[in-house]
Amino acid sequence: MADKKLKLMQVIGAKNSGGAELFYLRLARALAKRDDVELLCVVRQGSWMQKQLEAEGLNFKTAPFGGFFDRKTTKILKSYLNDFQPDVVQGWMSRACSKLPKTSVPTVGRLGGYYPLKNFKNCDHLIGNTQELKRYIIENGHPAAKTHYIPNFAPIPDERFKLNRADVRYEFGIAPEVKVLFIAGRLHPVKGIDLAIHALRGLPEHVHLMVAGSGKMKRELESLAEKEGVADRVHLLGWVNNITVVASAADIWLVPSRQEALGNVVLDAWAHGVPVVASKTPGPMSLIEDDLTGKLFDIEDVDTMVRHVEALLKSPRHGETMAENAKSVMLSNYSEESVLKKFISFYKGLI
Structure with a gap:
């Protein structure tokens, strides 16, 4: 039986x-x-x-x-x-x-x-x-x-997802040489997307922000991007059911949240092999070993967020090493x- x-x-x-x-x-x-x-x-x-x-x-x-x-x-x-x-x-x-x-x-x-x-x-x-x-x-x-x-x-995607990189960037008008900071999350104050827009002002022109998520803050965030003079570098995609497709365009995965109990997004970043820069909220802090599997900054500390992004842009190999370490932890535990x-x-x- x-x-x-x-x-x-x-x-x-x-x-x-x-x-x-x-x-x-x-x-x-x-x-x-x-x-x-x-x-x-x-x-x-x-x-x-x-x-x-x-x-x-x-x-x-x-x-x-x-x-x-x-x-x-x-x-x-x-x-x-x-x-x-x-x-x-x-x-x-x-x-x-x-x-x-x-x-x-x-x-x-x-x-x-x-x-x-x-x-x-x-x-x-x-x-x-x-x-x-x-x-x-x-x-x-x-x-x-x-x-x-x-x-x-978080499910680990087939490595072939990276082949979508050029197509995704073309669809959203992002040039091949641009470095993309990626956020996956609701357009809500707790997610700190406004902080990422502020950070963009302190980063080079070839750094853009791409956000996969929907919410009531869309107009407010668009106005903020205009005010900061970075509207042409901010791409609000709306809700995305399959995060893997758009993640292929990412160079750094940002988690600038003011509150984050777990942070599925950290696991998603690890699964996709993208280096993470995250705020010291409980979720990311429970997952990330600073400088080994990601970079951490104090909540709302835009200056340190900018420094971490700049460091990874200057030393992409360090970002790759962090992503490799993170994927190893992911496979073992998550x-x-x-x-x-x-x-x-x-x-x-x-x-």
Whole structure:
């Protein structure tokens, strides 16, 4: 008789795209590929995530995931639990976890930020994706024995992605000799894109900034670029589903965030073999060994950011060495295979 499949229900209530949503999708893809797993994704009706799952043919159902007065979602989730009979339920972030019903099924909450734990009251176990988050969860009263650390992963692309470099640059009007600083992230104040625009003013004319991400700050950032006299060197691409395509144009990957609990973008940079210059927020600091796997600067310290970029432009070989070191760390600790193994082992330990 064949071994029984591990039945997993993964619940996320976000409307739009972001770092946590991207990792949810990556994990869902990885789980769906396994012969020993049966996966049900539950996502917000009409969300970005629903469109992605539809396009990829993954098994999903929807729920409203409304605000405080939404009572429907919990009832709907209960019906999905009764129908699917999962071995483990995992909720992602506050919105989904606050709607999870009380159940005898082992229930996990996954945190990617410093959320109030009251939203996770129906979760037996909590996962933080950094050691800092794990500490935060325990310090805020959750039992240490039921608090876990499992990092994110980033898929490592086929090396042939680099062949897109000339085409991507041509599409966005970036000359071959230009050096491209690349940011992947929402156009939101916490991501520090304004700081990168300020930094551009202190860098040579042949250095441009390319940003893959959408958000309400677009006009504000365009105005800032005009004011700083660098508008012709700033390229706001909008949201990009496949970061690999545009990453081929990058020379340095910037993470100038004011807040970054983990920083999927650091893992993405490592996976793509691009040297990273990042702010000393908790996520990047938990990953990067300064000057070995990336360069770190104090939050909002534009001058040091500029110095790090200049140093890497003057010594590209040092950037290549950092990227090689980072990829080695990535393969050992943050590859899809190694992280997926941790998740599967964790789930099996709950049943």
